[in-house]
Amino acid sequence: MNTRSAARLVVVLAVTVVVCAGLILRLGQVQLTDATPGSALLGQNATRSISVTAPRGQIQAADGTVLVGNSLHPVLTISPTVLADQADGGRQLLTRVARELAVPAEDLIGRSKVCGTKGAAVVPLCFSGSPVAPIPIMDNPPMTQVLGMLERPADFPGLALQQIPERSYPQDHPGGINLAQVLGYLGSVNQAELTADPALTAQDVVGRAGLELTYNAALQGTPGTVTYAVDDRGLPISVAAQTPAVQGDTVRTHLITALQHRSEAALAAGLTKAKAPAGAVVVLDASDGGVVAMTSQPTYDPAVWTGGISQAEYTKISNALSNRAVSEVQPPGSTFKAVTLPGAIAAGASPSGSYSCPSSVRIGNREFTNFESESYGSISMTTALEVSCDTVFYRWAYQQWQKEGGLAASPSTTSPFAVSARDFHLGQRTGVDLPAEAAGLIPDRAWKLDQWQQTKTQICARAAKGYPEITDKARAAYLTAVAKENCASGYQWQPGDAVNFVIGQGSVSVTPLQLAVAYGAIANGGTLWQPHVAAATISAAGKTQPVAAVRTGSVTLSAAARTTLETGLCEVTAGSRGTAFAAFRGFDLSTYRVCGKTGTAEVFGKQPTSWFVSYGPKTAGGHQYVVAVMLEQAGTGADAAAPVARQIWDLLRTLG
Known part of the structure; x- marks a missing residue:
């Protein structure tokens, strides 16, 4: 070594010593003066926990058949740490992955970005989870390509395949059962729900309709946690601890699969035969209020909600979303006569x-007729039910209207017909364990006055200017005349209001479920039960919690009234003039008595709504069934609804 080289080495060593001394001094300063803040910061950043959503509980039929379960679908994820370690944020890596999967690279890159940041995919495809959680970049990826990449971790670091649970409907297939509106569907949580429930995360889904909504708290289960050790950037290094999630409770229902299938098939056939657009069936156990079958049609495939639904798909099924058995009302027509x-x-x-049952009666300035102007001469009260004589009921209603004071009666005056309807709890919600239940309407004088006061400004404006936008001059003139009459006296309970009420027309409206509950009280001796689809919840540990049967009231009838009512209803199916006699021809009513009432409800501008509500005897197993059938724009109850009910009763009579 020459002198110049030796000197250079000495200088370098001296500089090194000085620098090292400075670093040592600074390290001591940090350790001595910044120890507490540094320790606190390290403790905060050393680990980070994320919530793990629990698998939702199943929804089962009465016999344990799974109606809604969970299936696993594969999701390709990538580690946020690996992306952060790439100089370009993982763009080249994701591009290579996209090439293997034969998808656009921007799709994967957009999904990897946090929602709201530049280049992120639209919600819900963008990433909205914890910064330490694996980032989903593709649902249901092609397995061959994924496995090939997983075998080459050096080329494709950070990739993983996760199995994510999603709702499945194992019975929704040809020959199975649908139940879409009863079961309901799931949707992403919103901000209000996140604020109200700290256990929820942005990735969670909650019940939005049907049983999924009503029993959401039980079905959701208890979330677990995964705690990660993280680096100084807050990115995961390894799993430090785990607490497993606990699956949600199973909801066991009263639904009988064979009966549900029969109800769905019978209603579908009835709608097709009548060329009717929609309908509903309810089968209720009058001994405790259990709903053993329920269908609303048109319907849809409930799996459409799995993984999210497009606007086009939503538009396509929008008419089928409502549960017509519970959420939509119709005038009950002559089924209301039992009430x-x-x-x-x-x-x-x-x-x-x-x-007397003439073909028509004149009340005020109007003629009120029987169906097809039938007349039956002098008949009993039970025969009035059997043949469904409107004119007998019209006279009862008009006589009572006069007795109450007619047009001069106080708005607080209540007709015994309305009292009877309310005794059956019509005009109010039944309390069924399904959301969006309609209350229906039992109108009276007070209601009509209130309606008039709320709408008289608009009505009187129409009375003054008419309906110039309607090109049909005759119809425009008719509507104008109606507006003038309502403007002047629309608050009055007219004779027509009274007679329409008593036969389930006018403003009277009910749901099929309400009528099923009312007829159940006739069948069982007067008890009104709160209907319920669920029978019990069963925890992951196997603990069963029954859903209690709840009495909501009772209907008190005299012995004579009960005998008359039951005899008349039973003659509807058994009597040679009964309106449902043809539908039950060949059914052995002597060993299994079915009693009921048809209804043909007029709806302005549409074909009549077809009804048949019926009940059977108490079975050896202690059950007593009620069947309510409604078909919109299907014609008479005898021709459309009663044959649907007959098919259901053919199966019901075989059940214990």
Whole structure:
């Protein structure tokens, strides 16, 4: 070594010593003066926990058949740490992955970015999870290509294949059962729900309709946690601890699969035959309120919600989303006579009396007729139900209206017919364990006055200017005349209001479920039960919590009224003149008695709504079933609804 080289080495060593001394001094300063803040910061950043969503509980039929379960679908994820370690944020890596998967690179890059940041995919495809959680970049990826990449971690670092649970519907197939509106669907949580429930995360889904909504808290389960050790950037290094999630409770229902299938098939066939657009069936156990079958049609494939739904898909199924058994109302037509007949007896009509049934009666300045202007001469009260004689009911209603004071009666005056309807809890929600239940309407004088006060400004404006936008001059003139009449006296309970009410027309509206509950009370001796689809919840540990049967009221009928009502309803199916006699021809009513009432409800501008509500005997197993059938724009109850019910009763009679 020459002198110059030796000197250079000495200088370098001296500089090194000085620098090292400075670093040592600074390290000591940090350790001595910054120890507490540094320790606190290290403790905060050393680990980070994320919530792990629990698998949702199943929804089962009464026999344990799975109606809604969970299936696993593969999701390709990538580590956020690996992306952060790339100089370009992982762009080249994701491009290589996209090439292997034969998808656009921007799709994967967009999904890897946090929602709201530049280049992120649209919600819900962008990443909205914890910064330490694996980032989903593709759902249901092609397995061959994925496995090939997983075998080459040096070329494709950070990739993993996760199995994510999603809702499945194992019975929704040809020959199975649908139940879409009853079961409901899931949707992403919103900000209000996140704020209200700290256990929820942005990735969670919650019930949005049907049983999924009503029993969401039980079905959700208890989330778990995964705690990661993280580096100084907050990115995961390894898993430090795990607490497993606990699956949600199973909801066991009263639904009988064979009966549900029969109800769906019978209604579908009835709608097709009648060329009707929609309908519903409810089968209720009158012994405790359990709903053993329920269908609303049109319907849809409930799996459409799995993984998210497009606007086009939503638009396509929008008419099928509503549960017509629970959420939509119709005038009940003559099925309502089973409810107003006790009112007629309370008003003074004799159960043993004889009543004239002409083809029509004139009340005020209007003629009110029987269906197809039928006349039956002098008949009993039970025959009035059997043949569904409107004119007998019209006279009872008009006589009572006059007795109450007619147009001069106080708005607080309540008809015994309305009292009877409310005794059956019509005009109010049943409390069924399904969301969006409609209350229906039992109108009276007070209601009509209130409606008039709320709408008289608009009505009187129409009375003054008419309907110039309607090109049909005759129709425009008719509507103008109606507006003038309502402007002047729309607050009055007219004779027409009274007679329409008593036969389930006018403003009277009910749901099929409400009528099923009312007829259940007739069947079981007067008890009104709160209907319920769920029978019990069963925890992951196997603990069963029954859903209690709840009595909501009772209907008190005199012995004479009950006998008259039941005899008349049973003659509807068994009597040679009964409106459902043809539908039940060949059914052995002597060993299994089915009683009920048809209804043909007029709806302005549409074909009539077809109804048949019926009940059977108490079975050896202690059950007593009620079947309510409604078909919109299907014609008469005898021709459309009663044959649907007959098919259901053919199966019901075989059940214990």
